[in-house]
Amino acid sequence: PFYRWLMHRTVELFLFFCNVRWKIEGLEKLPDTPYLLVSNHRSGFDPLVMMAALKKHRLNFISKPENMKIPYVGSFLAKTGSMAIDRNDDRKALKTILAVADQLKKGVASYCIYPEGTRSKTCELLPFRPGCFKAAQRAKAPVVVAVTEGTERILKRTPFRRSHATIRICEVLDAETVAAHKTVEISEMAREIMLNNL
Numbered sequence: 185p186f187y188r189w190l191m192h193r194t195v196e197l198f199l200f201f202c203n204v205r206w207k208i209e210g211l212e213k214l215p216d217t218p219y220l221l222v223s224n225h226r227s228g229f230d231p232l233v234m235m236a237a238l239k240k241h242r243l244n245f246i247s248k249p250e251n252m253k254i255p256y257v258g259s260f261l262a263k264t265g266s267m268a269i270d271r272n273d274d275r276k277a278l279k280t281i282l283a284v285a286d287q288l289k290k291g292v293a294s295y296c297i298y299p300e301g302t303r304s305k306t307c308e309l310l311p312f313r314p315g316c317f318k319a320a321q322r323a324k325a326p327v328v329v330a331v332t333e334g335t336e337r338i339l340k341r342t343p344f345r346r347s348h349a350t351i352r353i354c355e356v357l358d359a360e361t362v363a364a365h366k367t368v369e370i371s372e373m374a375r376e377i378m379l380n381n382l
Contacts, residue, residue, distance in 0.1 A: 187260055187263040187264050188264045190260065191235070191260040191261075192235060192236070192239045194260070195235045195236055196236055196239075198232065199229075199232060199233070199236055201343060202229075202338060202342040202347070203342055203343045203345065203346045204229070204338055204346075204347050204349060205346060205347070205348050205349070206233045206236060206237055206334075206348070206349040206350070207237075207348075207349075207351075208237040208238070208350075208351045208352075208353070209350065209351070209352045209353065210330075210352055210353030210354065211353060213328075213353045213355070213356055214241070214328060214353060214356070215326050215328070215356060215358075217291070217325065217326070218242075218287075218288045218291050218292070218293060218294045218295075218323075219294045219320075219325055219326045219327065219328045219356070220284075220288065220295055220296075220297065220316075220317070220319055220320040220323075220325055220326070220327050220328070221234075221243065221294060221295065221296040221328045221330060222296075222297060222298070222317075222327060222328070222329055222330070222374055223296070223298060223329075223330040223331060223332050223351070223378075224298070224300065224304065224331055224332055224378055224382065225298035225300050225302065225303050225304060225332075226303060226304055226307055226332060226333075226335050226336040227335035227338060228303070229335040229349070230298065230332050230335050231245055231247070231296070233332065233335055233349045233351060234296055234332070234351060237351050241294060242292070242294060243293065243295070243296055244261075244264060244265040244266040244287075244293045244294070244295050244296070245261065245266040245267075245295065245296050245297070246266070246267055246268075246269050246280065246295055246297040246316065246319075247261065247266060247267070247268055247269070248268065248269065248270075248271070249268040251268070265287065265292065265293050267280050267283060267284060269281070269316075271313065277315065281315065281316070281318050281319045281322075282319075282322065284319040284323075285318070285320075285321075285322035285323040285325075288319060288323035289322075289323040289324070289325070294328075295319065297316045299312040299313055299314070299316050299317075299371065299374065299375075300312060300313075301313045307336055309375065309382065312371045312372075312374070312375050313371075314368045314370070314371035315367065317362070317367040317370045317371055317374075318367050320362050320370075321362055321363060321367060321370075324359050324362075324363060325359055325362070326356050326357060326358050326359050327356070327357040327362055327370060327374060328353060328355075328356050328357075329354045329355050329356070329374045329377045329378060330351055330353050330354060331352050331354060331378050332352075333350045333352075333382070334347065334348050334349035334350055335349045352381060354378070354380075354381045357370065357373060357374070
């Protein structure tokens, strides 16, 4: 809890000094049980804004290994329960997915992942990597589909011009729906929801 509080305070101060203002819509749609949150990926600021917007929720991240090696940041992420996923090594990636599923099943925390796997430089939605949805399937957890807008402008404007970012909770695929479909099908449903809300 201490490291989570410290991380949130650090993120809030960083966004403040970067002159970033954010808002989140659709909070009432979030389930009471742990969930897998998926969103589009436009900027390195995406997870920071997500952390700030959902600071009252126990939200961890599934991130690329390089982020876990960033001084201080990587340590905070690890201590709060976030995990690295190596997309170039299927065995290691599966190990992470199973660990996330275990945390979801035990009710420890919810997790956020960006299924595109990398940032979109054009803001167009990239193809999804459906394997990440396996964590929700194994944990019998819902999938929350969100979209993020405005973060792609932050780096160009900070700190002298204010930036506005929006996170929109679009739809929740309940646990029964997730369990009844293949990961590829869940991926297609989530991507279609994002496309309709961007």
